[in-house]
Amino acid sequence: MEALLLSIKLAICVSAILLLCGVPLAYWLANSQWRGKFLLESIVALPLVLPPTVLGFYVLVAMGPRGPLGRLWQAAFGHGLAFTFGGLVIASVIYSLPFAVQPLIAAFEGVDRKLLDASAVLGAGRLRTFWRVILPLSVPGVVTAVVLSFAHTMGEFGVVLMVGGNLRGVTRTVSIDIYDHVQSLEYTEANRLALALLGFSFAVLSIVYGINRQVGRQIGRRMWIPWTAK
Amino acid sequence: MDPVDGQVNGAALTARVRKERSRADTSPFVLDVSLEISPGITILFGPSGVGKSTLLDCLAGLLRPDAGRIAIGEEVLFDSGSRANLPPQNRRIAYVFQSLALFPHMSVEENVSYGLADLHEQERLARGGEILAAFRVENLKTRKPGEISGGEKQRVALARSLVCLPRLLLLDEPLTGLDAELKAAIVDDLRAWNAAQRIPILYVTHSRDEVDALGERVIAMDHGRVVSAGTPQEVLDAPRRKRLAQTAGFENLLGGTVMDVREADGVMRVRLEASACEIEVPLGYAAAGNRVQVAIRAGDILLAIELPRGLSARNVLAGRIVSLEQRGNMVVAQVDCGVVFTVHVTPGAARALALVLEQKVWLVLKTHSCHLVDD
Secondary structure (H helix, E strand, C coil): CHHHHHHHHHHHHHHHHHHHHHHHHHHHHHHCCCCCHHHHHHHHHHHHHCCHHHHHHHHHHHHCCCCHHHHHHHHHHCCCCCCCHHHHHHHHHHHHHHHHHHHHHHHHHHCCHHHHHHHHHCCCCHHHHHHHHHHHHCHHHHHHHHHHHHHHHHHCCHHHHHHHCCCCCCCCCHHHHHHHHHHCCCHHHHHHHHHHHHHHHHHHHHHHHHHHHHHHHHHCCCCCCCCCCC | CCCECCECCCCCEEEEEEEEECCCCCCCEEEEEEEEECCEEEEEECCCCCCHHHHHHHHHCCCCCCEEEEEECCEEEEECCCCEECCHHHCCEEEECCCCCCCCCCCHHHHHHHHHCCCCHHHHHHHHHHHHHHCCCHHHCCCCHHHCCHHHHHHHHHHHHHCCCCCEEEEECCCCCCCHHHHHHHHHHHHHHHHHHCCEEEEEECCHHHHHHHCCEEEEEECCEEEEEECHHHHHHCCECHHHHHHCCCCEEEEEEEEEEEHHHCEEEEEECCCCCEEEEECCCCCCCCEEEEEECHHHCEEECCCCCCCCCCEEEEEEEEEEEEECCEEEEEEECCCEEEEEECHHHHHHCCCCCCCEEEEEECHHHCEEECC
């Protein structure tokens, strides 16, 4: 159970950070006319195509005592970053970035341009338009972003293994714990955890789809969920 | 602005706007207009895709003109010369889109008070309530836009844009899809509101009925340019431009001079070039002495072998057949009445009348078959 709680804690931290960074990043990507924008889009989408080991490897190197991130962390907090919970959070944020940013971009871009024009002629600046019009109409997208970040972090394996090591109570998340149990032929224990994870994931998704239905009915929009074929 | 009896006369809009547009769905065109709109309703009339909405977007600041100057009274909103360009949120111009663009997640009341962000809660509600009452939708306050009818939405959209006391109101076909009665009721409320405010209102439409119903002043646009301006009758009856007449297949295109204008009868007399022939045409925007072109379809002309009597048609011209030939299912006759008219008759009619060359005939032209064309 310790591992499951650790996974949930990690997922909450990662979702919160991704929400805070993802919203401005997605807003910029949705509205910028900058010619080099596609480069940034590619970087954001990179974790979708890279094997977790590749991503994990570079994050690990960056976090190591001689890596830039590691040295910065050492100077600030007096200890290294690799194989700590903090390191795990940073790695997971990078790994789940596209899952937060892409639904947000889709949601922001989906807001009727005429509503933004209407807001402007009614005297609202960009910030007010964002808070009062764009964000409320993008609630389904925001929910999707948070849920996907959460679920993706819950289920991640490779990056955690590369960056976190396997320290009990610090970086041993539930997916790694299950792997360990299977390796030691403790099938009962593995089954218990796997079942808990399965039930938890199902419950989360059911809640999200339920909200999507409710909100969608109110504002006439549904959220963007990658695995719902249209 | 000078207050008279609590009334404030708003300032006029003066605008010179040039904007090149290239869109995927239409051929690229250049909007190039210059207009002055005084307080009251002015109709901007023209078919779809001639640049009416582009002009409105430029006025509101949603599009940046390539060149020009936009000012309301003394205040300059845009000037390509001095590089002045006020953003839309600072222009105090109200704009009701064709789609209305009500915020779907807000109640009617929240929609209407959206533009009053600077005011205190209490005053905001009071002002919102007032304008909702003026447009007869105060009973809908708590509803969402998705829960009210089309006509109600249009009233709410008007109320929302006017609650900020704008200096100019732009309406982009805001009342499409409403029946005439409902439309008239909404326009009455708009007029009542503007009786106190006296701001310029620019009302875009492509419907002639709306021009007739609303118009005090009309500006007609075509291909990015203003083609005429004046009262509805002047504008609607006039601009059959030459380009239009020829492509629409008028076989007779005759130059002439306006002799006199009879407003009361709704007609003008035009003397056709190089002849003593005078015909009556519908009232256009030309004045006496102006040169005009008159376009008449060959199939719209009646041909008689005796002087016809007791007709409602005002134009009966005596002439002589100078050529006669059958082309497919129709006989084309050239009749010289001082000027030569081309007339189409059916082979059966030609046989029944026993038409021959040099025969004396009379041509009958209905006034409204004579289309006035810009010279």
